[in-house]
Amino acid sequence: MSAFASMASVHCALHFINHSIENPLSRAAIFRGPFGFAFKPLCNLPKGRPSTSTTDIIPQVSLSTALEDGSYGETEMTPTPKVIIDQDSDPDATVVEITFGDRLGALLDTMSALKNLGLNVVKANVYLDSSGKHNKFAITKADTGRKVEDPELLEAIRLTIINNLLQYHPESSSQLAMGVAFGVVPPKQQVDVDIATHISIYDDGPDRSLLCVESADRPGLLVDLVKIVSDINIAVESGEFDTEGLLAKAKFHVSYKGKAMSKPLQQVLTNSLRYFLRRPTTEDASF
Known part of the structure; x- marks a missing residue:
């Protein structure tokens, strides 16, 4: 475990997001090294609610502007936005892929927004397939030239991209969990009620497991x-974290003391995650 002395520099990365709002449920910690972690709570939370980490986002979308031509109302044709953060496919860079049907015009401004996080876009390409238009680019930290290994900064990257989606494509709010608080058209589904949690752990060779x-x-x-x-x-x-509309899908390569996880330890991890990700109850929500 690393020291907490660098917490300030790590936490400051989140504040490069140009417009922020306090997450009322959360304030949490830091992480160091290539997915090696040390965490420290930053404040107490309301009773009965699981802790969440500090992540700040607020889009700049005017309701009157977005709806003045009637183009951003609810529509069954609105595609599902996808944001993929891939730590596996390139040993030297973090690969980010964004898809939103064929609507990703102004989202190229995302590259400029990422530079404000102290990142470089080292290569990028745009391609079309049956699922739509994809923006795919590799990013590194500007100060080191290496891939991003800090989960606070990875989360800042993800929220910066979602912020741009909500800003330049307000219709995406009906398909994104953050559209509930910040979007023009909120999702039809209740994010904390209608979406089930699924957890699986598989052997991925003798030295690691796949969560x-x-x-x-x-x-x-x-x-x-x-x-x-x-x-x-x-x-x-290492791993990959995908945002697919209202869903988050994580795939992490994990190990315990350099070996794949035993079945009892897999059950402990599964139970811990299920407890943390449980649906809120009426009692919890009342505090």
């Missing part, structure tokens, strides 16, 4: 998942 989690998206989820895993001394080596 797969699917749950309702929310700000800070990437950091929180890593914290829960690291709290029971399981190492997260």
